[in-house]
Amino acid sequence: MRLGEGEAMLAAAGSPTVHPHAEDDQATRARWDNDIGQFNENLAAVQQFLMDILSGKLTARSDILDRAQPFYGVQGAWYTVGYKMASMVEIAFGRQALLGAMIDPRKLLVLYNQAAEKQNPQTGSHLAIWSAQLIEALGAGQAGR
16 A cells, blocks of 8 residues: 555654645645545545455556556545545554554554544544455454554
């Protein structure tokens, strides 16, 4: 997974309370805000991509790379989904938990799901979560322990 692109965005911002494009022009910030607003759709697209690989639907390296390319974009889903997940994990569980999830990225999925499941009813949010099927297929349930 390339969600580390978003983790790098968080690291560059220095804190989840700082806009990742705070030092950039208005157009760049607006593009980011629009793209991060598509978080649920982007998470679903990344999840489908990963499931297609894990299920054997996508096997050829060229096909995998073609399907992954849009997730880069100027700052596509690898950035926005990774950033949102990393930010929420840091806020909910602290920097040390986030660093642990960076060592084993499967933990990021589990910790993000926990943070989202707690935040959704508290704030009325409707943040998407990773499916139990994907968590299981990646062995992330064991990684999150």
